[in-house]
């Protein structure tokens with residue numbers, strides 16, 4: 001899919017770019033930081049399935065600056081911590097789908113964080129076009145926002161020349 005860039009410089013029709021701007025997609029957004037946005041997947045494979053993305057519309061991790069790469073991983077750490085405290089999964093699948101052949105549905109890079117439980121139903125979307133949603137998305141979003149707001153913060157700091165202290169200042173949503 002080709003994106004048309006609007007006057008704002010944000011590709012029109014990209015739901016991840018849209019999520020970087022406060023507004024209509026706020027119900028799924030659990031965190032906005034200076035360089036990243038974290039939002040629930042509208043079609044989750046499990047409860048708490050979320051996506052961590054750089055704010056900038058980049059398609060591939062090789063396009064990220066070192067600061068963006070660190071910010072994406074730092075946001076992923078915060079998300080893992082929040083999900084662990086609120087949902088106590090037994091494990092996670094974390095990964096990128098790069099390119100349509102690999103299942104990417106949008107060319108804005110995002111890291112999937114999929115909580116897993118030992119007896120979960122994650123295989124079902126593969127076997128049938130069925131998604132199991134034990135918890136409403138907005139309930140999950142509220143729980144994770146609360147966990148992120150009360151978390152221990154980001155243990156990573158960028159130090160040295162150019163470092164500003166916090167790796168990626170978080171704006172609570």
Ligand SMILES: [Zn+2]
Pocket residue numbers: 011014015016017018056057058107108
């Ligand atoms: Zn985008």
